[in-house]
Amino acid sequence: MNTLIYPGSFDPFTNGHVDIASRAALLCDRLLIVILTNRAKKQHFDADTRVAMARLAMEGVDNVEVEKFDGLLVDYYRRVDATAVVRGLRSQSDFRFEAEIAAANKLLLPSYETCLLPCRPDLAFTSSSLVREVASYGGDISGMVPKALVSIIQKHLNNNKPAALQPD
């Protein structure tokens, strides 16, 4: 059985992630979307909420499972006996980052493989931080994330908004 892993922080899951996950699912028997932590970044949604959002986003795609993992990607890779990791490429700067993490993971686990999928051109500028930025100002994120996630994201970011300053 071919198992591909699609790892990320997915904070939150966007239409760009749906594009990569849907296409990767066609290339394997089983696609595991795994929510990991990037310790260099602040996470805005807790891991369970990110899992729930990814599941909603991928509802209806039969060979996709979503789970969270607290640890090194290579340990998860070994645990699920993966064939390869899939990552999306939006730009040259993504390529540099992906080349670095692929090399680091290969050093840690020689059987580790990476498949890089170019993203859809119209999604090249979508990112989780862009979604958070637009939503935090009450802007329209419906073109950037699946319909089912819009209100979850808006509610979360509005609840975390500092109280509006009162005029003196």
Ligand code: COA
């Ligand atoms: N569409 C939309 N956005 C995309 C995208 C796509 N196709 N591909 C990447 N992105 C965006 C993400 O939204 C995110 O945006 P943001 O920075 O605005 O939040 C950014 O690109 C990078 O996110 P992601 O791909 O999830 O990477 P990451 O840096 O958050 O996490 C991990 C990378 C989770 C895979 C890595 O940190 C990891 O493996 N962690 C586990 C610990 C470990 O093993 N560390 C050693 C790694 S060598």
